[in-house]
Amino acid sequence: MKTKILGVVAAVALLGYFAAVSPGFSVEYSIIDLGTLPGAPDSFGYGINNSGQVAGYSYVNNIATAAVWNSTTPTALGMLPGGATSSAQGINNSGQVVGATGLPNNNFVATVWNGTTPTALGMLPGTNYSVGSAINASGQVAGYN
Numbered sequence: 001m002k003t004k005i006l007g008v009v010a011a012v013a014l015l016g017y018f019a020a021v022s023p024g025f026s027v028e029y030s031i032i033d034l035g036t037l038p039g040a041p042d043s044f045g046y047g048i049n050n051s052g053q054v055a056g057y058s059y060v061n062n063i064a065t066a067a068v069w070n071s072t073t074p075t076a077l078g079m080l081p082g083g084a085t086s087s088a089q090g091i092n093n094s095g096q097v098v099g100a101t102g103l104p105n106n107n108f109v110a111t112v113w114n115g116t117t118p119t120a121l122g123m124l125p126g127t128n129y130s131v132g133s134a135i136n137a138s139g140q141v142a143g144y145n
Helices: 002-021
Strands: 043-048 054-060 063-070 073-078 085-091 097-102 108-114 117-122 131-135 141-144
Touching: 054 073, 054 097, 063 097, 063 108, 073 085, 108 131, 108 141
Parallel strands: 043 085, 063 085, 085 131
Antiparallel strands: 043 054, 054 063, 054 085, 063 073, 085 097, 097 108, 097 131, 108 117, 131 141
């Protein structure tokens, strides 16, 4: 774990060094308030695709609900039948979203949304949770359990 953290710190430090000493190298960022789902006090964005669609979640009535933002317009993605919560982690350029649905027994199951239709990806044998964190153009999902 320390190696990964040190690697990230070193990469950020080198990027900062090259940005400071390289003429013509500039990075501009802007912050955009995506808003929330109706009635939600806050929202969290975790993934973005080349079209600027953002995947994340927003709390509705104190329940985390997966959402995707097109510009500043959020759409609730819902959750698997019987789910208690959901969150989105990644989105590909086709708009497929990946994340997880929280179950009433406090386990999570990796979930892919095509539009607002969720599909469970299942869990590896011997585990009690799974989370999808990234999805590529072919619909292949990376995640953890």
